Amino acid sequence: MSSRFTNILIPVIAVFLGVLAGTIIMLVSGYNPIAGYSALWNGAFGDIYYIGEVVRQFTPYILAGLAVAFAFRTGLFNIGVEGQLIVGWLAAVWVGVSFEELPKIIHLPLAVLAAAAAGALWGFIPGFLKAKFRVHEVIVTIMLNYVALHVTNSIIRNVITDGKERTPNVAESASLRSPFFESITDYSRLHWGILIALACAIIMWFLLEKTTRGFELRAVGYNQHASHYAGMNVNTNIILSMVISGAFAGLAGAMEALGTFGFASIKGGFTGVGFDGIAVALLGGNTAIGVVLAALLFGGLKIGALNMPLESGVPNELVDIIIALIIFFVASSYIIRWFIERISKKGVK
Amino acid sequence: MKKRKFGLAMSLVLAAGTILGACGGGGNEEEQGGTAGEGGxxxxxxxxxxxxxxxxxxxxxxxxxxxxxxxxxxxxxxxxxxxxxxxxxxxxxxxxxxxxxxxxxxxxxxxxxxxxxxxxxxxxxxxxxxxxxxxxxxxxxxxxxxxxxxxxKEQEAAFLAGVTAGLATETNKIGFLGGMAIPVIERFEAGFRAGVESVNPDADVQIQYAEAFDKAEAGKAIASKMYSSGVDVIFHAAGGTGNGLFTEARDLKKKDPERKVWAIGVDSDQTAEGVVTIDGTDHNVIITSALKRxxxxxxxxxxxxxxxxxxxxxxxxxGLTEDGVGLAPINEELENKAEIEAKVEEYKEKIKNGEITVPGSYAELKTFSAQ
Structure with a gap:
């Protein structure tokens, strides 16, 4: 069996096993799995409004997934996507509320770029520390998540507003909201950001697969010492990878800031999008197209799950368990790979 | 052999999932029964x-x-x-x-x-x-x-909690644990401080915010610091974060049953969270709760x-007049329970008939203190 086919098969089997396990759990706990899954489906695709919401949720998931996947390809584990997303969110809103009279053609790109820059800066710190002092990026990024959360809360409360818990809405000229999408999806919050997210997926694919720089980044991911021996600058590539990863994460924040919400509010905890991005990247096999597909699945599950308790009585917690099981099976892909190999060997005999 | 191991692992995952699933579902099933069928x-x-x-x-x-x-x-x-x-x-x-x-x-x-x-x-x-x-x-x-x-009018419930705390404290040090600095919690804080001030002007109120409503461990850490600095009564307006306060108070009580550690709950009557069993007798570390109905x-x-x-x-x-806020019954273990109850009733009347306007913000608290 070709390795490419196996790579596609593993996530599919993982999702299937997750759903199967979910079915059994629902049966044992006394819920009707058919009603449960049809409620999940209806809640995600049963109505044009829900399709709009799924795409809305899909947008930041793509970017968060790309951020994690990009760093992964260079051998770095960026757990700081959450923090980079939060600073990107704040930067976009800050630009969005600070200027009033700018034309949209300048204001909107400026806000989006500010988010990318803020995320990139937040990614630069762990990249730099890793390159210069070999500080492990996992530790630095986890800590920077908390720094981001509390610093942005403080800025929202004390700098942008006067002790309020949320900023005013961003100016119309910086908003990604689209009355057109709203009218065709019955007031869902679907916004133009989806185009940015898809464009970023193409950029990532092109950058990694078609350019010299991308080759270097991947080479560093495979083997730092060999890359160094081959004359590549490992440190530069580590920093660059974290910066680009952070920029993607910052853009994910811009999607929430300028599209979904239109404001930034003081957060008591993380949004979770950045952490879900890790699962999305894992399920998507760290490739651009894989991330897009995995993000769609996660977006659908997330939105559809909200409908399950109301329509079928299945509690939200169970949906969380099913999602967790899917991730579990993806993470234990070795078991599935081992099975596939065993079965295909048997076939040969 | 290996295959069997995989089967075992799979069934373990399923079993764990099922148990967790059952936990989540329990409450719902109960609710679904009950009144069904009565609706005409x-x-x-x-x-x-x-x-x-x-x-x-x-x-x-x-x-x-x-x-x-x-x-x-x-x-x-x-x-x-x-x-x-x-x-x-x-x-x-x-x-x-x-x-x-x-x-x-x-x-x-x-x-x-x-x-x-x-x-x-x-x-x-x-x-x-x-x-x-x-x-x-x-x-x-x-x-x-x-x-x-x-x-x-959260400030009115918090005011009564402040009266209670002001009378219950022996060290004259009282703590306030807030969830996040938002207007709702500001009303709690202002009312609480005003209440303490009214009955015990010498008491010192330490204020700290956990910046989260769902971090019990942060609540526990803050409570621990406050209690060890001599505070003996802490009031929380911090949702789930406040559960950490109760844990800390219970732990301290367990270690030293003689020590006076008190907590005051919020929103609903949280008495059940404060039960500590020492040598077969039940104690409770929660004095009362500021009710928000x-x-x-x-x-x-x-x-x-x-x-x-x-x-x-x-x-x-x-507010108090509409039965929208109030104070839960006072803990029996308090030595001066009767005195506290009398004072609480007295202030309740004063608030209801408009003699006292409880401050609902820092600015109002300042003018309240000036009087």
Missing amino acids: NKEDAFTVAMVTDVGGVDDKSFNQSAWEGLKAYGEEKGLSKGKDGFDYMQSQSDADYATNLNTLTRQDFDLIFGIGYLMEPAIGEIAGQQTDQNFAIVDAVVEQDNVASIMF VDNAVKDLSLQAADGNFPGGEVTTY
Whole structure:
């Protein structure tokens, strides 16, 4: 069996096993799995409004997934996507509320770029520390998540507003909201950001697969010492990878800031999008197209799950368990790979 | 052999999942029974639903209280849980508020509650789009004709808690543990400090915010620091974070049963959280709780709306007079319980007849102190 086919098969089997396990759990706990899954489906695709919401949720998931996947390809584990997303969110809103009279053609790109820059800066710190002092990026990024959360809360409360818990809405000229999408999806919050997210997926694919720089980044991911021996600058590539990863994460924040919400509010905890991005990247096999597909699945599950308790009585917690099981099976892909190999060997005999 | 191991692993995963799933589902099944079948003419019934904030419907606090109110409404009207009676939807993140509110609108509920100030922007937006749908929001004001806003005078309940704390303390050091610095909690803090000041001007109130409503470990750390600096009474207005305060108080009591460690709960009567069993006898570290009767308000507003008197575009404020806030019974173990109860009654009367206006912000607290 070709390795490419196996790579596609593993996530599919993982999702299937997750759903199967979910079915059994629902049966044992006394819920009707058919009603449960049809409620999940209806809640995600049963109505044009829900399709709009799924795409809305899909947008930041793509970017968060790309951020994690990009760093992964260079051998770095960026757990700081959450923090980079939060600073990107704040930067976009800050630009969005600070200027009033700018034309949209300048204001909107400026806000989006500010988010990318803020995320990139937040990614630069762990990249730099890793390159210069070999500080492990996992530790630095986890800590920077908390720094981001509390610093942005403080800025929202004390700098942008006067002790309020949320900023005013961003100016119309910086908003990604689209009355057109709203009218065709019955007031869902679907916004133009989806185009940015898809464009970023193409950029990532092109950058990694078609350019010299991308080759270097991947080479560093495979083997730092060999890359160094081959004359590549490992440190530069580590920093660059974290910066680009952070920029993607910052853009994910811009999607929430300028599209979904239109404001930034003081957060008591993380949004979770950045952490879900890790699962999305894992399920998507760290490739651009894989991330897009995995993000769609996660977006659908997330939105559809909200409908399950109301329509079928299945509690939200169970949906969380099913999602967790899917991730579990993806993470234990070795078991599935081992099975596939065993079965295909048997076939040969 | 290896195959069998995989089978074992798979069944373990399934078993664990099933157990967890059963845990989550338990409460619901119970609720689904009960009043079913009593509802006469379902089509004419006035159906009500609510969207919780990220705390979830079993947060032992705010959201849970609102759901109790909805259940009480359903019981009174003979409705059952579900689409043609009353129901709730939980939000996992801030992004879910709008989706959930829209889903309930689509299910044709007659009245939809948004629980908590976090829901304000979402309700404001959707109420503008779905102008035929009636909404209600707790703890925030949305100025639209199809939205009823419910506010509470939390400061009045907190004031009574402050009176209690001021009289119960022996070290003259009192703690306040806040969730996040938002207007609702500011009302709690201002009222509490004013209450302490009224009965015990010498007491020193230490204020600390945990910056989260769902971090029990942060609450425990703050409580630990306060107790070790000599504080003997801590009042929390921090939702789930406050559970850490109770854990810390219980632990200290267990270590040294003689020591006076007290906590004061919030929103609903949290007495059950304070029970410590030492050598076979039950003690309780919770003096009382500052009640915020979200349940009464939710039920009250639902009944009004069902009678055709939906207060759209209005702000209804629930205070001591309206039974919207109050104080839970005082702990029996307190030596000066009678004195405290008398004082609390005295101040209750003063607040009700307008003799005292409890400050609801830092600015008002300053002028209150000046008097």
